[in-house]
Amino acid sequence: MPFPNVRLANRPLHFIYICDCSGSMEAQGKIQALNQAIRQSLPGMAEVARQNPEARVLVRAVGFADRAAWHLEQPTEVQQLQWLDLQAGGITAMGEALELVAAALQSPPMEERALPPVLVLISDGQPTDDFDAGLAALMRQPWAQKAVRLAIAMGHDADTEVLQQFIGNDPGGGLPAGEIPGASGQRPLHRSGRSPRRPLQASNATSLAQYIQWASTAVVGAASMPASRMAGSGPQANIPLPDLPPTLMDPTDDVGPLVW
Amino acid sequence: MVSGWRPALQARRIGAAHERKGRPCQDAVAVAQCRSRDGRAVQVMAVADGHGGEHYPLSDVGSALACEQALLAVEEHLSATDLEGSLAPDLQAWSHWLGTGLPERIHGQWLARVGEHWRQQATAPEAASPEAISPEAEVPRLYGTTLGLVVMTPRWWGYTGLGDWDLVRMDSNGPAALLSEEEASVGSGEATGSLCLEQAARIFRSGLQLIEAPGASFGLMLSTDGIRKSCATDADFLVLAAHLIATPTAGASEALAANLEQITNEGSGDDVSVTMALHEGLHIPGEEPAALARPPQAWSGLALMPALLGALLLTSAGIGAGWYWLQQRTLVLQRNPAPQPAAAVRRQIRQLCDGPPAAIAGTLSSRRSQFTDLRQGRLSPASLLAAAELDPLGALIAGSFDPATGGMVQGKALTALGLCPLLVTALQRQWPPTSNTIPDPPAR
Structure with a gap:
């Protein structure tokens, strides 16, 4: 009894970097650090993709400065990805960037069977355009609502409030996704103040690289084979997020100089 | 009266990704045949998909208990209830049972069995330290699972359950159709309805369909989400469902095992489980076939359309149509x-x-x-x-x-x-x- 002529397929996992390329990113080598961090993370991401053949990891990138534009528009398999450096200069059209991503998350072109996408917003400043409109446009898309949304604040001038709005509320105040606040009576897995459901504070090139590496490997690994979870358990991440990496320059550790 | 249902087939396969990572299969599947108080044969089939993941470490046990308790709850109710005659409940009552009474019973029994299992585990020598034991209220979450259930009697069939299982019907005169799937408002992303929720019994979805005629020819397939998610589109899923429904009884285990292996290897990598049953026309002694061909009533909005369509077809084409599996492969129109x-x-x-x-x-x-x-x-x-x-x-x-x-x-x-x-x-x-x-x- 031959197998029917149907298309069995692994599930696409769209990973989208949304990168601040404003003029302030030029200062203190931030844009170079970002380019370097992304470039260095690619082999690890490719290895995770290789270990999870049921997911097809496809990378895209948006840069925003005076305007937002696709830096890497075509969803590209991570194994084939050659990272071209982002260039800094201009203001911070973050809202427009979210609108670009919103358009890409419409169905179609998004596939019926895609895995929840991973969106990583990286910024060192404050939006200079209509961020609320951009976020509203994004969150109208069901795929954006299902997405794993992470944000990295580069330096302490970053507007963590808008980054938190992008991620969504963190009612658990640092509890891990899937853990019901107060239900277990157990110690949270994440220390207070450090949660993937809050903007990740990168204070120097090392911590930025660690967060990018974490997003592109641990998060991609978790998103590649997501365990289902019960509905109605609160506005938590759409996939249980892995623990954050220990960072040498973790602000909650209160050690070391703040480079940015 | 003869049931008209062939015994249900079942199969499950650990997901390729789970196997590679050394995780257990969190799916469960079960079929049973029982009898009503007045002796009518009833087929029951169930699938359950444990959530997996670190927050649901016993979901493989939870899914097995869900199938077990679902079948027991059906058997228990039917053994005390007539399906025919003056004492038999009407269709509306059966529909209410599928939508309310049965879910409450299953949920209650599942919680009880989960609690028992947890207590046994907690007293086992290899159990974790006392401080690691979750509070009683949190125990069901550890066993979180979906559940889909189909009950097939001589005169009607119905389904109930919660979570992201899929139910497909294939008629002899047309392509397979998706009858029940989880609403987006319940499940989002990888979230799904679960027996571990306190309000679980209230989010069961159910439906009942009258069997249009004793000769009605159709098949049903109930599957966990791993099969649908392995297909590029729903159209591919329905073609695949039609193929699985048409699995010949002889050698079914081997054929299904091979098919499920291919599905998980080339698809989502998730656990995959399927159970299916065929209904075919058999003579019902002492009964006028026309009496059974009355237009079906809608007990669920979802159930109405196929049932009505079936009745119209039967009315136009005549009763007594046969069941034609061409080499057990494809359903073919006979009454046309x-x-x-x-x-x-x-x-x-x-x-x-x-x-x-x-x-x-x-x-x-x-x-x-x-x-x-x-x-x-x-x-x-x-x-x-x-x-x-x-x-x-x-x-x-x-x-x-x-x-x-x-x-x-x-x-x-x-x-x-x-x-x-x-x-x-x-x-x-x-x-x-x-x-x-x-x-x-x-x-x-």
Whole structure:
């Protein structure tokens, strides 16, 4: 009894970097650090993709400065990805960037069977355009609502409030996704103040690289084979997020100089 | 009364990704046959999908308990209830039971069994330290699972459950149709309805369908989400469902195991489970068939349309239609005027469909002249059909030709041929759709 002529397929996992390329990113080598961090993370991401053949990891990138534009528009398999450096200069059209991503998350072109996408917003400043409109446009898309949304604040001038709005509320105040606040009576897995459901504070090139590496490997690994979870358990991440990496320059550790 | 249901088939396969990572299969599947108080045979089939992940570490146990308790709850209720006669509940009561009473019973029993299991585990020597034991209220979450359940009686069949399982019906006169899936408002992303929720019994979705006639010919397939998520589109899923529903009983275990392995290896990598049952027309002693062909009533909005359609078809085509599985492969319309292929043609179809898939296209290509001559009117379909014993392949080609369009037959005529999907595809390649546009003049 031959197998029917149907298309069995692994599930696409769209990973989208949304990168601040404003003029302030030029200062203190931030844009170079970002380019370097992304470039260095690619082999690890490719290895995770290789270990999870049921997911097809496809990378895209948006840069925003005076305007937002696709830096890497075509969803590209991570194994084939050659990272071209982002260039800094201009203001911070973050809202427009979210609108670009919103358009890409419409169905179609998004596939019926895609895995929840991973969106990583990286910024060192404050939006200079209509961020609320951009976020509203994004969150109208069901795929954006299902997405794993992470944000990295580069330096302490970053507007963590808008980054938190992008991620969504963190009612658990640092509890891990899937853990019901107060239900277990157990110690949270994440220390207070450090949660993937809050903007990740990168204070120097090392911590930025660690967060990018974490997003592109641990998060991609978790998103590649997501365990289902019960509905109605609160506005938590759409996939249980892995623990954050220990960072040498973790602000909650209160050690070391703040480079940015 | 004879049930009309064949015993349900079942299979499950650990997901390729789970196997690679050393995780257990979190799916469970179970089938059972029980009897009502008045002795009517009832088939029951269930699937459950444990959530997996670190927050649901015992979900493989939870899914097994869900199937076990679902079957027990049905058996318990039916053993105390008549299906026929003056003491039998009416359809509305059965529908209410599927939507409310049965979910509450299953949920309550599942919670009780989960609690028992947890207490046994907690007292086991290898149990974790006391401080690591979750509070009582949190225990059900550790066992989180979905559940889908189908109850099949001689006169009606119904479903109930919660979570992201899928239920497909395939009628003899048409393509497979998705009858029940989780609403987006319940499940989002990878979130799904779960028995571990406190309000679980209230988010069961259910439906009931009257069996239109004793001869009603259809199949049902209940599957966990791993199968649908392994298909590129829902259209692919429905073709795959039709293929699985048509699994021959003989050698079913091997065939299903092979199919499920291919699905998880080439698809989502998730655990995959399936159970299915066929209903076919059998004589019901002492009963007028027409009495059963009354128009069905809607006990669920979802249930209404197929039931009504089935009744209309039966009314127009007559009662007593048979069940025709062409080599147990494809459901074919029997109660319809569309003619069946001759025996020799059916043998030819079987030979092609059972042979190497790659051979189909080559076999058809060798008859390119017949395709061309039929399309250009140089060859009469009737002549080829009349010579079916001498040239069954030619008769098959003629049978797939629609002179009115100059292309391939469609709809019921295509269904009546009883082709396997590969053969349909191969024939479609030989009969390209006709174009109404005026072609460009040839280059000079």
